[in-house]
Amino acid sequence: MIYIFDGSLEGLLTAVFEWFERKPGLTKIVSEERHQPNVFSQSFEVLTDRAKADRVWNGLAKRLDRNWMRKIYCTYLSEIPEMHQEIFGFCCYIFQHQAGAEKNYGNAQVLNITQTARKVEREKHRMEAFIRFQKTADGMFYCGIDPDFNVIPLLVNHFKNRYADQQWIIYDIKRHYGIYYNLQTVEEIKIDIDKSLMKKANQHLLDEQETLYADLWKDYFKSTNIVARKNTKLHTQHVPKRYWKYLTEKL
């Protein structure tokens, strides 16, 4: 049996609901865009239903603590296609077993969810570290990113709590959306401009002090290095090269 869903988290949870309605046995779950019709097996189209999804989510929340609910969400945000099947299987596993079944790290799905969630949390943590705001002339702090996973939803609280008195934008260039803090709330935004402009703000739009502080930061980065201890391997292990394009000190 193949379940086809629309790719959203609600759709995935609805699929879990439909599966328990019908109990079709071994089931493969794929999103619409990745579905390839197959002569040998039946397929079933899952119609996303908010009410059903909520029932599944609340049911999970009764059996799992907040950390585990976050792990499921993080795994979904990884956007790895194989993970749809893992989340689906994991939800079914949780409902079919007694409370506490999520601690069974010998189970492949449990372990997979844990490890993928960890990868996503690591990416989120890296973004908290590597985002470098540029101050524009109108006092806005801007940064464009293209993280491996869709971590922007996980970044909102951290940046809202930390930079409560400045307006900022974090924009995901790869996924074409961003978040904007207007001193009160954080809202989702979409900008329609040339992609190349998004990575770094244009020179003439910047605050006049921006170059000074960027230079000071570069200087600091250089002078805090101890040449006698040079260890390039360790350096790139901590700051993989794909992140260098965000980093003011690495430009």
Added chain:
Amino acid sequence: MSERLRKKLNILADAAKYDVSCSSSGSDRKNTNKGVGNGHQSGICHTYTEDGRCVSLLKILLTNHCIFDCAYCVSRRSNDIERAAFTVDEVVELTMNFYRRNYIEGLFLSSGIFKNADFTMERLLRVVKKLRLEENYNGYIHLKTIPGASDELITEAGLYADRMSINLEMPTETGLKLLAPEKSHQDVIKPLGFVKNQIIQFKEEKKLIKSVPKFVPAGQSTQMVIGATPETDKEIMYTAANFYKSFSLKRVYYSGYIPISNDSRMPVLGTQPPLLRENRLYQTDWLMRFYGFDVQELLNDANPHLDTDIDPKLSWALRNMHHFPIDINTADYNTILRVPGIGVGSAKKIVQARKFGKLYIHQLKKIGIAYNRAKHFITCADTPYQLKDFQGHQIKGFILAESQSKYLKTPNNQMLLF
């Protein structure tokens, strides 16, 4: 103006870089009144220098003028280097502007001693007060306690700082007397003890009265320079263990000595910094703090030095083969934690997972233990039966043969002629 600032930053960041403390963890300070900044419980490393050390705090000296003449320090009085000093406003501006751009996690402020201890401490205090009270800054602040400063100043500083530290500099009193005759360990012990008692007192009061302010919420740390004087690893780690216990320190840092002068009492210029030794000391430190090892198990009169070719946990296990092999499916958590190749995370997962059924080799591998190393010390559901009982040195041979150490397998102490 900006040129001067750049020059000052270069001099004073360069002078501060030998202080290895970098952590920004342990503080849960909240961002109040819509200010800027907050503490992050686990800390954030915002970047890493090319030597692989993390940069999470803006680490600078207020000034590198100093009245002391400690042989191991670049800022010593007799050293002919360029001197500079920041004004209070300059430090505040730098911190705020770096922080707002998400470059740093906070400020690490230290200073050379000019005039006297109180005068220096008072300057440091002015910086942190301005940040906290005028700029409404709630980010991390790591402040050096200046030995010899008055209790009142230290107490006041503790109300604004997240972490305070004083460096022990040399692991033993004799070592310190040799290189810095003007200093003694007593100068360090007194303020460390004072701050520790204040932390306890504020915590007690906080239980009764909610409005009691935070006092050094991220605790205290210290640092030892290693390799400048001929201490053994045992002496270093016993001192560290003692300080962890007596002063409830959060961290002890070990800083491999990098030759900076032609002083005949210390390694000559151009000597490689003892990076491997530093690494082994940190491993021992971790075993003490997170793995339930007692320092006497790892280092004692029979083994005053840590092995260079294998890590201290493996070396302990090989000396104590009578504890092994242990059964993964029945042994308690603390025993599993002592197996080389199993870390805290894996040990926890194993203990939870085995409630659901016996664990097999493929599951252990997936959980993430270093199986090739651990297999000599454990049995699980499908461990192959083995007739031969290997000795410690044989197992060491197996492990070394298949591992790829980033350090040399045979230490290359002998220098080449050509």
